[in-house]
Amino acid sequence: MKADKIWMDGKFIDWDDANVHVCTHTLHYGVGVFEGIRCYECHDGKSAIFMLNKHIDRLFDSAHIVQLDIPYSKREVIDLCKEIVKVNNFKECYIRPIVFMGHNELGLYVKEFKVRVAIISWVWGAYLGDEALKNGIRAKISSFTRHNVNAGMSKGKISGQYVNSILAKKEAVAAGFDEAILLDTEGYVSEASGENIFMLRNNIIKTTPLTSILQGVTRDAVIKLSRDMGYEVKEERFTRDELYIADEVFFTGTAAEVTPVCEIDGRKIGEGRPGSVTLSIQKKFFEVARGMHKEYSDWLTYL
Ligand SMILES: *Cc1c(COP(=O)(O)O)cnc(C)c1O
Numbered sequence: 001m002k003a004d005k006i007w008m009d010g011k012f013i014d015w016d017d018a019n020v021h022v023c024t025h026t027l028h029y030g031v032g033v034f035e036g037i038r039c040y041e042c043h044d045g046k047s048a049i050f051m052l053n054k055h056i057d058r059l060f061d062s063a064h065i066v067q068l069d070i071p072y073s074k075r076e077v078i079d080l081c082k083e084i085v086k087v088n089n090f091k092e093c094y095i096r097p098i099v100f101m102g103h104n105e106l107g108l109y110v111k112e113f114k115v116r117v118a119i120i121s122w123v124w125g126a127y128l129g130d131e132a133l134k135n136g137i138r139a140k141i142s143s144f145t146r147h148n149v150n151a152g153m154s155k156g157k158i159s160g161q162y163v164n165s166i167l168a169k170k171e172a173v174a175a176g177f178d179e180a181i182l183l184d185t186e187g188y189v190s191e192a193s194g195e196n197i198f199m200l201r202n203n204i205i206k207t208t209p210l211t212s213i214l215q216g217v218t219r220d221a222v223i224k225l226s227r228d229m230g231y232e233v234k235e236e237r238f239t240r241d242e243l244y245i246a247d248e249v250f251f252t253g254t255a256a257e258v259t260p261v262c263e264i265d266g267r268k269i270g271e272g273r274p275g276s277v278t279l280s281i282q283k284k285f286f287e288v289a290r291g292m293h294k295e296y297s298d299w300l301t302y303l
Pocket residue numbers: 036157191192193194195196214215216217218219252253254255
């Protein structure tokens with residue numbers, strides 16, 4: 001993982017120079033917010049960033065939740081996301097803006113502090129592997145619970161909240177699985193460590209409502225695409241055993257894209273291989289992200 005340049009606090013600097021002090025407040029306590037965005041090389045050779053405006057809206061919403069005042073406008077951050085891809089000469093890449101508290105004091109309550117912003121970009125292939133996109137993955141219901149909605153702020157992509165996700169992911173991998181599915185505090189399915197979850201049963205697609213989950217940009221896109229393809233989509237709570245008897249299950253996320261889930265807790269989902277509905281939605285998603293459908297061209301920001 002490396003690129004030529006990183007944009008940090010107002011300028012493009014060399015990758016190796018983009019360092020922070022060990023007393024950086026966010027490093028200690030996690031009050032920082034970030035985004036994960038993808039830029040795809042389109043069918044015509046141009047590059048386009050997928051849902052850039054929505055990601056930047058969410059970055060500002062996340063910052064608002066934790067009361068970090070981003071010292072740039074949305075327009076400036078949007079333009080910088082395009083710039084970082086260009087200065088690094090990428091055709092296809094991942095873009096990671098991060099907003100964090102600079103060092104000043106290390107008490108929990110700091111009155112005056114500098115809000116720092118960096119935008120990183122690197123080439124990142126399929127998050128769970130090419131194999132996962134094609135053949136699906138095996139998931140485990142985690143022993144870790146998703147944050148109570150009054151403890152974690154699930155609508156924000158907030159740095160410190162990923163301790164919960166990382167513990168769940170490590171537990172799943174240690175047990176021989178690829179990914180963890182977390183339940184909410186009432187025991188209903190919430191989301192995976194960094195992906196939203198969808199299930200199909202009797203031709204109806206269900207996904208978790210916006211209770212304890214992050215409102216994924218990919219989730220929104222997949223709901224819209226699925227409805228446009230003629231599927232009924234419900235945002236409704238469901239239980240782990242409903243997943244076990246689902247015909248198909250898949251994850252969505254900028255990193256994981258549309259990943260089929262073929263096994264949960266040792267139980268085959270459907271036939272135990274990626275289902276036809278999942279694969280058709282996945283295909284449509286990649287075609288749209290690569291600019292092959294004019295009717296969704298407002299989802300893309302060309303460089
Ligand atoms: C980022 C993330 C997602 C996926 O959101 P996208 O906007 O689709 O990338 C889902 N859940 C969690 C916890 C996340 O951090």
